[in-house]
Amino acid sequence: MMSALMSSLTSIFNSSSTIFAMDIWTHIRKKASELELMIVGRMFVIVLVVISIIWIPVLRLTGTELYVYIQEVSSFLQPPICCIFLLAIFWPRLNEQGAFWGLVFGMLVGLARFVGEYSFKAPVCGEEDTRPGIIKNFHYLYFSIFLFVVTGMVATIVTMATKPIDRRCLYRLTFWTRHSKKPRLDIDTVHADYSSSSSGTSSESHEREMQVLKQTDESEDFPEKPENTEAGDVIVEDSENNANHGGTSCYRRIFNWICGLENVDKTHINKRKVQRVDMVDIAEQPRWKLVSNVAAVVCMICMITVAIVFA
Secondary structure, three states: OHHHHHHHHHHHHHHHHHHHHHHHHHHHOOOOOHHHHHHHHHHHHHHHHHHHHHHHHHHHHHOOOHHHHHHHHHHHHHHHHHHHHHHHHHOOOOOHHHHHHHHHHHHHHHHHHHHHHHHOOOOOOOOOOOOOHHHHOOOHHHHHHHHHHHHHHHHHHHHHOOOOOOHHHOOOOOOOOOOOOOOOOOHHHHHHHHHHHHHOOHHHHHHHHHHHHHHHOOOOOOOOOOOOOOOOOEEEEOOOOHHHHOOOOHHHHHHHHHOOOOOOOHHHHHHOEEEEOOOOOOOOOHHHHHHHHHHHHHHHHHHHHHHHHHO
16 A cells, blocks of 8 residues: 555656656756756655645544545546547547536536535544535545536537637547558647748738648658667757766765766757657557457456455
């Protein structure tokens, strides 16, 4: 139990720090270096640890078991995320507005139930339950199903009322296009093209649109990759030689070693250029696909057997 809890906490801390550093801090400081992002991410982990320690007395006041508390909180907060993820994978029509407002609405409803759940203390055996009916008669597992459905409804309504995403931006991002080999366009680039086209004359707009379609839809093959690279590789072009960083002080080398940057200097990080090669497809070899599927089925059978015998 303790090892599972520690594993969950570490994964939450790592993912939360990455989200804060890459999605929030980069908007605050648009020219932040990789070293700065790394430091900000680790400082955010410390903040999360402090908040977790402060939350321990609140957890003790709830009077519930730790396992039940984890399941309740998960039922209040995870269904919206799961719903939006599944919709994005299996429904190409879902757009950014629908996903955003679906998540916002689902999270607000889940937080409202979370506050209501722990604002009223559960009665001891034999005492009258004076909590509101929506709390005492609506189990948190049933509430998670309700929250999942409501989030999907809100996301669907908002999506159908707004503009869809260009299908050329969804290649290899949905279940139905996972094996597509067509080049995927960046959604920001497509929006910029449409905006500039709408500001010009109708003939220029039509000509620009036809040119984009000719470059993408009629192309079945992916652009050539650089030599000696595989799909998904990262090509790093350094503007300075590593020899220029040999004069780093002892304290700086210790700091870099602690932070996992043994051979990298700040200027080296700031000036390097990273070029990512997009994956062509995710096709698997038939033999290894069969091995993976059989192993997954065996693991599921073992887990179900253990749960039935020891639960």
